[in-house]
Amino acid sequence: MSVNVIDGRQLAERLVEEMAEEVKARTGRGYQQPGLAVVLVGEDPASAIYVRNKIRTAEKAGLHSVVTHLNASCSQQALDKVVTELNERDDIDGILVQLPLPAHLSEERIINLVTPEKDVDGFHPMNVGQLATGQAHLVPCTPLGCLEILKREVGDLSGKHAVVVGRSNIVGKPMASLLLQANCTVTVVHSKTMDAANLCKQADILVVAVGVPELVDSAWVKPGAVVLDVGINAIEKDGKRKLMGDVDFADVADICKAITPVPGGIGPMTIACLIKNTLVAAKQRGVKQPVVKAR
Protein backbone atom coordinates (compact mmCIF):
# COMPACT_ATOMS: atom_id res chain seq x y z
CA MET A 1 0.00 0.00 0.00
CA SER A 2 1.40 3.41 -0.84
CA VAL A 3 1.12 5.49 2.29
CA ASN A 4 0.06 9.09 2.45
CA VAL A 5 2.24 10.98 4.95
CA ILE A 6 0.07 13.88 6.10
CA ASP A 7 2.01 17.15 6.06
CA GLY A 8 0.67 18.89 9.18
CA ARG A 9 3.20 21.69 8.88
CA GLN A 10 2.08 22.68 5.40
CA LEU A 11 -1.60 22.41 6.25
CA ALA A 12 -1.08 24.53 9.37
CA GLU A 13 0.76 27.18 7.35
CA ARG A 14 -2.13 27.36 4.92
CA LEU A 15 -4.67 27.75 7.72
CA VAL A 16 -2.57 30.50 9.33
CA GLU A 17 -2.36 32.37 5.99
CA GLU A 18 -6.14 32.13 5.62
CA MET A 19 -6.63 33.43 9.13
CA ALA A 20 -4.20 36.30 8.50
CA GLU A 21 -6.45 37.42 5.61
CA GLU A 22 -9.48 37.22 7.85
CA VAL A 23 -7.80 39.22 10.63
CA LYS A 24 -6.82 41.91 8.14
CA ALA A 25 -10.36 42.11 6.79
CA ARG A 26 -11.86 42.35 10.28
CA THR A 27 -9.52 45.08 11.49
CA GLY A 28 -10.31 46.89 8.21
CA ARG A 29 -13.96 46.82 9.29
CA GLY A 30 -13.06 48.56 12.55
CA TYR A 31 -12.65 45.61 14.89
CA GLN A 32 -9.85 45.50 17.42
CA GLN A 33 -6.75 43.46 16.50
CA PRO A 34 -7.17 40.06 18.22
CA GLY A 35 -4.85 39.48 21.17
CA LEU A 36 -3.41 36.27 22.64
CA ALA A 37 -1.85 36.04 26.10
CA VAL A 38 0.41 33.13 27.04
CA VAL A 39 1.47 32.53 30.63
CA LEU A 40 4.57 30.43 31.26
CA VAL A 41 5.69 29.39 34.72
CA GLY A 42 9.23 28.07 35.23
CA GLU A 43 12.04 27.07 32.91
CA ASP A 44 10.98 23.77 31.30
CA PRO A 45 12.84 23.85 27.94
CA ALA A 46 10.10 22.02 25.97
CA SER A 47 7.43 24.45 27.26
CA ALA A 48 9.67 27.36 26.27
CA ILE A 49 9.89 25.98 22.68
CA TYR A 50 6.11 25.56 22.44
CA VAL A 51 5.44 29.05 23.78
CA ARG A 52 7.89 30.56 21.29
CA ASN A 53 6.18 28.66 18.43
CA LYS A 54 2.77 29.87 19.58
CA ILE A 55 3.83 33.52 19.70
CA ARG A 56 5.60 33.34 16.33
CA THR A 57 2.50 31.82 14.72
CA ALA A 58 0.20 34.37 16.37
CA GLU A 59 2.28 37.16 14.88
CA LYS A 60 2.16 35.54 11.41
CA ALA A 61 -1.63 35.59 11.67
CA GLY A 62 -1.60 39.29 12.55
CA LEU A 63 -2.53 38.89 16.22
CA HIS A 64 -0.85 40.83 18.97
CA SER A 65 0.53 38.79 21.82
CA VAL A 66 1.62 39.12 25.42
CA VAL A 67 3.86 36.63 27.21
CA THR A 68 4.01 36.61 31.00
CA HIS A 69 6.92 34.57 32.30
CA LEU A 70 6.79 33.78 36.02
CA ASN A 71 9.47 32.24 38.18
CA ALA A 72 9.15 28.47 38.90
CA SER A 73 8.80 29.28 42.60
CA CYS A 74 6.04 31.91 42.18
CA SER A 75 3.04 31.73 44.53
CA GLN A 76 -0.46 30.62 43.56
CA GLN A 77 -1.58 34.13 44.50
CA ALA A 78 0.86 35.71 42.04
CA LEU A 79 -0.30 33.41 39.22
CA ASP A 80 -3.97 34.04 40.07
CA LYS A 81 -3.33 37.78 39.89
CA VAL A 82 -1.79 37.53 36.41
CA VAL A 83 -4.75 35.50 35.10
CA THR A 84 -7.32 37.81 36.72
CA GLU A 85 -5.71 40.86 35.13
CA LEU A 86 -5.69 39.18 31.70
CA ASN A 87 -9.36 38.24 32.18
CA GLU A 88 -10.11 41.94 32.62
CA ARG A 89 -7.97 43.33 29.78
CA ASP A 90 -10.09 44.46 26.87
CA ASP A 91 -7.29 43.99 24.30
CA ILE A 92 -6.84 40.27 25.14
CA ASP A 93 -9.21 37.74 23.52
CA GLY A 94 -7.43 34.48 24.35
CA ILE A 95 -5.55 33.28 27.44
CA LEU A 96 -3.42 30.14 27.58
CA VAL A 97 -1.59 29.04 30.72
CA GLN A 98 1.06 26.57 29.58
CA LEU A 99 0.77 23.19 31.33
CA PRO A 100 2.13 21.36 33.25
CA LEU A 101 2.53 23.83 36.14
CA PRO A 102 5.12 23.28 38.89
CA ALA A 103 3.75 20.82 41.47
CA HIS A 104 3.01 23.45 44.17
CA LEU A 105 0.54 25.25 41.88
CA SER A 106 -3.02 24.05 41.23
CA GLU A 107 -3.86 23.41 37.56
CA GLU A 108 -7.50 22.87 38.44
CA ARG A 109 -7.72 26.28 40.10
CA ILE A 110 -6.18 28.00 37.06
CA ILE A 111 -8.37 26.13 34.55
CA ASN A 112 -11.40 27.36 36.50
CA LEU A 113 -10.08 30.91 36.85
CA VAL A 114 -9.55 31.68 33.14
CA THR A 115 -12.80 33.26 32.00
CA PRO A 116 -14.62 30.79 29.67
CA GLU A 117 -14.96 33.47 26.93
CA LYS A 118 -11.15 33.72 26.67
CA ASP A 119 -10.37 30.04 27.34
CA VAL A 120 -8.69 29.26 24.01
CA ASP A 121 -7.45 25.91 25.41
CA GLY A 122 -11.08 24.83 25.89
CA PHE A 123 -10.22 23.40 29.33
CA HIS A 124 -12.74 25.33 31.47
CA PRO A 125 -15.59 23.06 32.70
CA MET A 126 -18.10 25.30 30.89
CA ASN A 127 -16.40 24.72 27.54
CA VAL A 128 -15.92 21.02 28.32
CA GLY A 129 -19.67 20.78 29.06
CA GLN A 130 -20.56 22.60 25.86
CA LEU A 131 -18.43 20.17 23.85
CA ALA A 132 -20.01 17.17 25.56
CA THR A 133 -23.53 18.45 24.85
CA GLY A 134 -22.88 19.35 21.21
CA GLN A 135 -22.79 23.14 21.75
CA ALA A 136 -19.05 23.39 21.18
CA HIS A 137 -17.62 26.88 21.11
CA LEU A 138 -13.98 26.70 22.23
CA VAL A 139 -12.65 23.16 21.69
CA PRO A 140 -9.20 21.93 22.89
CA CYS A 141 -6.64 22.70 20.17
CA THR A 142 -5.05 19.27 19.66
CA PRO A 143 -8.31 17.34 19.07
CA LEU A 144 -9.54 20.21 16.89
CA GLY A 145 -6.38 19.90 14.75
CA CYS A 146 -6.91 16.14 14.51
CA LEU A 147 -10.51 16.61 13.36
CA GLU A 148 -9.46 19.14 10.72
CA ILE A 149 -7.00 16.58 9.30
CA LEU A 150 -9.58 13.78 9.38
CA LYS A 151 -12.17 15.89 7.56
CA ARG A 152 -9.67 16.46 4.75
CA GLU A 153 -8.30 12.92 4.71
CA VAL A 154 -11.47 10.87 5.22
CA GLY A 155 -14.27 13.31 4.36
CA ASP A 156 -17.52 12.10 5.90
CA LEU A 157 -16.68 10.39 9.20
CA SER A 158 -20.20 9.04 9.68
CA GLY A 159 -20.29 5.37 10.74
CA LYS A 160 -16.50 5.00 10.89
CA HIS A 161 -15.05 3.12 13.82
CA ALA A 162 -12.67 5.50 15.60
CA VAL A 163 -10.42 4.25 18.39
CA VAL A 164 -8.78 6.85 20.65
CA VAL A 165 -5.83 5.64 22.71
CA GLY A 166 -5.53 7.81 25.86
CA ARG A 167 -8.22 9.51 27.97
CA SER A 168 -6.61 12.74 29.19
CA ASN A 169 -8.70 15.89 29.57
CA ILE A 170 -6.39 17.63 27.07
CA VAL A 171 -6.50 15.13 24.21
CA GLY A 172 -8.22 11.75 24.60
CA LYS A 173 -11.58 12.76 26.12
CA PRO A 174 -12.27 15.81 23.93
CA MET A 175 -11.11 13.82 20.87
CA ALA A 176 -13.67 11.11 21.67
CA SER A 177 -16.41 13.78 22.08
CA LEU A 178 -15.61 15.38 18.73
CA LEU A 179 -15.57 12.04 16.90
CA LEU A 180 -18.88 11.03 18.47
CA GLN A 181 -20.32 14.38 17.40
CA ALA A 182 -19.11 13.58 13.86
CA ASN A 183 -21.12 10.32 13.99
CA CYS A 184 -18.21 7.94 14.44
CA THR A 185 -18.56 4.82 16.56
CA VAL A 186 -16.00 5.57 19.27
CA THR A 187 -13.89 3.29 21.46
CA VAL A 188 -11.58 4.78 24.10
CA VAL A 189 -8.57 2.70 25.11
CA HIS A 190 -6.43 3.46 28.20
CA SER A 191 -3.86 1.88 30.51
CA LYS A 192 -6.42 -0.45 32.13
CA THR A 193 -7.90 -1.66 28.83
CA MET A 194 -7.59 -5.39 28.19
CA ASP A 195 -6.39 -6.43 24.77
CA ALA A 196 -5.77 -2.88 23.53
CA ALA A 197 -3.97 -4.01 20.38
CA ASN A 198 -6.95 -6.04 19.14
CA LEU A 199 -9.41 -3.19 19.78
CA CYS A 200 -7.14 -0.82 17.88
CA LYS A 201 -6.89 -3.29 15.03
CA GLN A 202 -10.62 -2.77 14.38
CA ALA A 203 -10.23 0.98 13.89
CA ASP A 204 -10.85 2.79 10.60
CA ILE A 205 -9.45 5.85 12.38
CA LEU A 206 -6.81 5.48 15.09
CA VAL A 207 -5.81 8.47 17.23
CA VAL A 208 -2.93 7.78 19.60
CA ALA A 209 -2.20 10.14 22.54
CA VAL A 210 -0.38 8.21 25.21
CA GLY A 211 3.17 9.46 25.77
CA VAL A 212 4.89 6.08 25.30
CA PRO A 213 7.40 6.11 22.42
CA GLU A 214 6.42 3.74 19.59
CA LEU A 215 3.81 1.87 21.66
CA VAL A 216 1.67 1.24 18.57
CA ASP A 217 3.12 -0.99 15.85
CA SER A 218 1.64 -2.78 12.85
CA ALA A 219 0.06 -5.45 15.09
CA TRP A 220 -2.30 -2.67 16.36
CA VAL A 221 -3.34 -1.28 12.96
CA LYS A 222 -5.94 -2.46 10.43
CA PRO A 223 -4.67 -2.33 6.84
CA GLY A 224 -6.02 0.84 5.23
CA ALA A 225 -6.62 2.71 8.51
CA VAL A 226 -5.92 6.43 8.98
CA VAL A 227 -3.49 6.89 11.89
CA LEU A 228 -2.97 10.15 13.80
CA ASP A 229 0.06 10.19 16.10
CA VAL A 230 -0.34 12.87 18.78
CA GLY A 231 2.60 11.71 20.93
CA ILE A 232 5.57 14.02 21.43
CA ASN A 233 8.35 12.17 23.21
CA ALA A 234 11.76 13.85 23.47
CA ILE A 235 14.55 11.30 23.40
CA GLU A 236 18.26 11.96 23.91
CA LYS A 237 20.15 10.36 20.99
CA ASP A 238 23.87 10.86 20.31
CA GLY A 239 23.72 13.91 22.58
CA LYS A 240 20.92 15.45 20.51
CA ARG A 241 17.23 15.99 21.27
CA LYS A 242 15.09 13.82 19.00
CA LEU A 243 11.30 13.72 18.87
CA MET A 244 9.42 10.42 18.66
CA GLY A 245 5.73 9.73 18.37
CA ASP A 246 3.62 7.08 20.11
CA VAL A 247 3.45 5.14 16.82
CA ASP A 248 6.26 3.10 15.25
CA PHE A 249 6.10 5.05 12.01
CA ALA A 250 8.34 2.83 9.85
CA ASP A 251 6.41 -0.30 10.81
CA VAL A 252 2.89 1.17 10.49
CA ALA A 253 3.43 3.25 7.33
CA ASP A 254 3.52 0.06 5.22
CA ILE A 255 -0.03 -0.94 6.03
CA CYS A 256 -2.04 2.21 6.75
CA LYS A 257 -3.76 4.53 4.28
CA ALA A 258 -2.46 7.74 5.82
CA ILE A 259 -0.39 8.71 8.86
CA THR A 260 0.83 11.88 10.59
CA PRO A 261 4.59 12.13 11.25
CA VAL A 262 6.29 13.40 14.43
CA PRO A 263 7.46 16.11 14.19
CA GLY A 264 5.52 17.90 11.45
CA GLY A 265 2.09 16.34 12.04
CA ILE A 266 -0.35 17.17 14.83
CA GLY A 267 2.00 19.61 16.66
CA PRO A 268 1.82 22.45 14.10
CA MET A 269 -1.94 21.87 13.64
CA THR A 270 -2.41 22.30 17.41
CA ILE A 271 -0.83 25.74 17.20
CA ALA A 272 -2.89 26.72 14.13
CA CYS A 273 -6.03 25.76 16.07
CA LEU A 274 -4.94 27.93 18.99
CA ILE A 275 -4.98 30.88 16.60
CA LYS A 276 -8.35 29.72 15.27
CA ASN A 277 -9.78 29.64 18.80
CA THR A 278 -8.42 33.13 19.49
CA LEU A 279 -10.31 34.35 16.42
CA VAL A 280 -13.48 32.57 17.54
CA ALA A 281 -13.16 34.26 20.95
CA ALA A 282 -12.44 37.66 19.37
CA LYS A 283 -15.48 37.41 17.09
CA GLN A 284 -17.68 36.41 20.00
CA ARG A 285 -16.42 39.37 22.07
CA GLY A 286 -16.75 41.70 19.07
CA VAL A 287 -14.70 44.59 20.48
CA LYS A 288 -14.40 47.57 18.11
CA GLN A 289 -11.44 49.91 17.88
CA PRO A 290 -11.90 53.14 19.84
CA VAL A 291 -13.44 55.85 17.67
CA VAL A 292 -11.15 58.84 17.29
CA LYS A 293 -13.37 61.89 17.39
CA ALA A 294 -12.70 64.71 14.94
CA ARG A 295 -12.02 68.00 16.65
Ligand SMILES: NC(=O)C1=CN([C@@H]2O[C@H](COP(=O)(O)OP(=O)(O)OC[C@H]3O[C@@H](n4cnc5c(N)ncnc54)[C@H](OP(=O)(O)O)[C@@H]3O)[C@@H](O)[C@H]2O)C=CC1
Ligand atom coordinates in the same frame (compact mmCIF):
# COMPACT_ATOMS: atom_id res chain seq x y z
N1 LIG B 1 0.93 17.24 19.41
C1 LIG B 1 0.41 17.98 20.34
O1 LIG B 1 0.00 19.08 20.09
C2 LIG B 1 0.27 17.46 21.73
C3 LIG B 1 0.95 16.33 22.07
N2 LIG B 1 0.79 15.78 23.32
C4 LIG B 1 1.50 14.52 23.55
O2 LIG B 1 0.55 13.46 23.51
C5 LIG B 1 0.88 12.45 24.45
C6 LIG B 1 -0.27 12.26 25.42
O3 LIG B 1 -0.49 13.47 26.12
P1 LIG B 1 -1.58 13.60 27.28
O4 LIG B 1 -2.88 13.16 26.79
O5 LIG B 1 -1.44 14.96 27.84
O6 LIG B 1 -0.97 12.52 28.33
P2 LIG B 1 -1.47 11.95 29.73
O7 LIG B 1 -0.26 11.40 30.39
O8 LIG B 1 -2.30 12.97 30.45
O9 LIG B 1 -2.44 10.75 29.32
C7 LIG B 1 -1.95 9.59 28.74
C8 LIG B 1 -3.07 8.60 28.51
O10 LIG B 1 -2.53 7.45 27.91
C9 LIG B 1 -2.97 6.28 28.61
N3 LIG B 1 -1.95 5.23 28.57
C10 LIG B 1 -0.73 5.24 29.16
N4 LIG B 1 -0.06 4.09 28.87
C11 LIG B 1 -0.89 3.34 28.09
C12 LIG B 1 -0.78 2.08 27.48
N5 LIG B 1 0.32 1.33 27.62
N6 LIG B 1 -1.81 1.63 26.75
C13 LIG B 1 -2.94 2.37 26.60
N7 LIG B 1 -3.09 3.59 27.16
C14 LIG B 1 -2.08 4.08 27.89
C15 LIG B 1 -3.24 6.75 30.03
O11 LIG B 1 -4.18 5.91 30.62
P3 LIG B 1 -4.77 6.12 32.13
O12 LIG B 1 -5.76 7.23 31.99
O13 LIG B 1 -5.38 4.82 32.46
O14 LIG B 1 -3.58 6.48 32.98
C16 LIG B 1 -3.78 8.17 29.78
O15 LIG B 1 -5.17 8.17 29.56
C17 LIG B 1 2.20 12.92 25.08
O16 LIG B 1 3.27 12.37 24.35
C18 LIG B 1 2.16 14.43 24.89
O17 LIG B 1 3.46 15.00 24.87
C19 LIG B 1 -0.06 16.33 24.24
C20 LIG B 1 -0.75 17.48 23.96
C21 LIG B 1 -0.61 18.16 22.69
Ligand SMILES: Nc1nc(=O)c2c([nH]1)NC[C@@H]1CN(c3ccc(C(=O)N[C@@H](CCC(=O)O)C(=O)O)cc3)C=[N+]21
Ligand atom coordinates in the same frame (compact mmCIF):
# COMPACT_ATOMS: atom_id res chain seq x y z
N1 LIG C 1 -2.22 24.96 28.19
C1 LIG C 1 -1.64 24.13 27.32
N2 LIG C 1 -2.15 23.98 26.07
C2 LIG C 1 -1.56 23.14 25.17
O1 LIG C 1 -2.06 23.00 24.03
C3 LIG C 1 -0.39 22.44 25.56
C4 LIG C 1 0.11 22.64 26.86
N3 LIG C 1 -0.53 23.47 27.72
N4 LIG C 1 1.21 21.97 27.28
C5 LIG C 1 1.94 21.08 26.41
C6 LIG C 1 1.11 20.51 25.29
C7 LIG C 1 1.94 20.07 24.12
N5 LIG C 1 1.60 20.95 23.04
C8 LIG C 1 2.28 21.01 21.82
C9 LIG C 1 2.04 21.99 20.89
C10 LIG C 1 2.78 22.09 19.73
C11 LIG C 1 3.79 21.19 19.46
C12 LIG C 1 4.61 21.34 18.23
O2 LIG C 1 4.54 22.33 17.55
N6 LIG C 1 5.44 20.37 17.88
C13 LIG C 1 6.33 20.41 16.73
C14 LIG C 1 7.79 20.21 17.16
C15 LIG C 1 8.29 21.20 18.18
C16 LIG C 1 9.58 20.75 18.86
O3 LIG C 1 10.64 20.85 18.21
O4 LIG C 1 9.53 20.31 20.03
C17 LIG C 1 5.96 19.28 15.78
O5 LIG C 1 5.35 18.30 16.24
O6 LIG C 1 6.32 19.36 14.61
C18 LIG C 1 4.02 20.18 20.37
C19 LIG C 1 3.27 20.08 21.54
C20 LIG C 1 0.62 21.81 23.45
N7 LIG C 1 0.28 21.59 24.71
